[in-house]
Amino acid sequence: MIDFLVIGGGIAGVSAGARLSHLGHVVLLERETGLGYHASGRSAAMFEETYGLPSTIALNRASKSYHMEANGGVLSPRGLMIVGSEGDDEQFEAELAVMGMEEVGLDGGRALLPILGGATARVGHRPDAWDIDTDRLIQNFASEVRANGGEVRTGHEVSAIARTTHGWEVTTGDEVLSARNIVNAAGAWVDVIAGLAGIVPLGVTPYRRSMARLPAPGGHDVSHWPMVMGLREAWYAKPDAGALLVSPADEDAAEPHDAWADDMVLAEGLARYEAHVTEPVTRLLSNWAGLRTFAPDRNLVLGPDPIDPSFIWSACQGGYGIQTSPAASALIADLVAGRPPELDPEMVARLRPERLR
Numbered sequence: 142m143i144d145f146l147v148i149g150g151g152i153a154g155v156s157a158g159a160r161l162s163h164l165g166h167v168v169l170l171e172r173e174t175g176l177g178y179h180a181s182g183r184s185a186a187m188f189e190e191t192y193g194l195p196s197t198i199a200l201n202r203a204s205k206s207y208h209m210e211a212n213g214g215v216l217s218p219r220g221l222m223i224v225g226s227e228g229d230d231e232q233f234e235a236e237l238a239v240m241g242m243e244e245v246g247l248d249g250g251r252a253l254l255p256i257l258g259g260a261t262a263r264v265g266h267r268p269d270a271w272d273i274d275t276d277r278l279i280q281n282f283a284s285e286v287r288a289n290g291g292e293v294r295t296g297h298e299v300s301a302i303a304r305t306t307h308g309w310e311v312t313t314g315d316e317v318l319s320a321r322n323i324v325n326a327a328g329a330w331v332d333v334i335a336g337l338a339g340i341v342p343l344g345v346t347p348y349r350r351s352m353a354r355l356p357a358p359g360g361h362d363v364s365h366w367p368m369v370m371g372l373r374e375a376w377y378a379k380p381d382a383g384a385l386l387v388s389p390a391d392e393d394a395a396e397p398h399d400a401w402a403d404d405m406v407l408a409e410g411l412a413r414y415e416a417h418v419t420e421p422v423t424r425l426l427s428n429w430a431g432l433r434t435f436a437p438d439r440n441l442v443l444g445p446d447p448i449d450p451s452f453i454w455s456a457c458q459g460g461y462g463i464q465t466s467p468a469a470s471a472l473i474a475d476l477v478a479g480r481p482p483e484l485d486p487e488m489v490a491r492l493r494p495e496r497l498r
């Protein structure tokens with residue numbers, strides 16, 4: 142009998158599996174042949190404390206020391222910048238305040254990011270935003286599962302789930318596994334898994350977000366450039382191993398699927414980026430898209446289902462699943478173990494599935 146059968150080998154599944162492996166025997170099943178194939182392997186890999194709703198910010202803050210310290214830490218300095226155009230002062234000042242940034246002016250901005258220009262009139266910056274080594278984070282959590290006697294099985298799709306008197310029977314390939322608890326960490330597919338288990342779905346929506354990878358603009362060494370965002374998150378760009386990632390920051394609702402970027406959405410987003418820089422986009426090295434899955438109220442969904450507590454949600458990580466994973470997974474384990482969570486009770490209430498029932 143498995144204590145916790147985790148469905149999904151993205152960050153939500155491996156992090157929950159790691160924490161729960163201290164409470165019982167964990168088996169994690171991932172349909173793809175590797176971990177992090179979907180959203181978790183396609184992110185911008187940023188840690189930005191002030192990004193998201195208050196409950197997300199609480200998780201970000203509670204995750205910081207783990208990201209900094211555990212297993213040698215997975216963060217490296219990046220910094221974050223916002224750029225505004227003339228006539229958009231009110232919006233610029235509001236975002237500057239929310240993000241706790243300092244206004245550095247165009248010259249100050251160019252000292253950090255030399256291609257700034259075009260429509261850029263105002264520049265805000267804060268140094269305390271970081272790149273996350275996502276791959277290492279996923280592997281660290283997976284190693285913790287194995288170190289505690291658990292199993293991580295890739296290439297295992299869950300095709301059927303049946304409730305029994307003692308727990309669950311879960312079919313993968315021609316095997317049927319018995320488990321006391323199921324952890325639903327299937328990303329864009331969490332409502333599909335709920336449907337298989339006869340649990341009322343949450344009504345989640347996956348939204349596509351795309352990414353283009355460009356050669357270093359103007360042949361610059363981009364390695365120390367900050368991440369830069371347009372106002373209203375209309376686009377963003379950040380260095381990536383000698384190249385530059387540019388995202389249109391699109392948010393188009395989609396069915397759960399292996400997402401890909403739409404050419405027109407990419408072209409429009411690249412035009413918004415180009416309006417703020419001096420170097421034109423001449424070619425793309427590659428492009429991709431991933432699904433950011435949100436609950437109707439946009440808070441994460443963490444913990445046992447109130448109707449059947451042996452069905453545990455690690456869901457709706459939206460655009461924050463990597464950075465929130467240490468605290469989100471710790472909260473799930475606390476709720477399962479009946480321990481008082483470290484987070485403020487009001488924030489916990491905003492994250493538990495009860496609020497959607």
Ligand SMILES: Cc1cc2nc3c(=O)[nH]c(=O)nc-3n(C[C@H](O)[C@H](O)[C@H](O)COP(=O)(O)OP(=O)(O)OC[C@H]3O[C@@H](n4cnc5c(N)ncnc54)[C@H](O)[C@@H]3O)c2cc1C
Nearest residue numbers: 149151152153172179181185187299328431461462463464
């Ligand atoms: C372009 C982009 C930029 C982003 N930037 C950031 C960022 O800077 N910082 C940040 O913190 N977050 C960011 N995110 C968000 C982050 O990537 C997600 O919140 C996170 O990856 C979600 O993780 P997950 O494990 O829930 O989903 P996934 O990584 O999609 O994992 C779910 C897994 O479940 C598996 N699965 C589904 N059904 C089954 C089944 N029946 N049987 C077995 N396995 C199944 C799937 O194969 C999949 O691997 C970004 C996302 C995108 C797309």
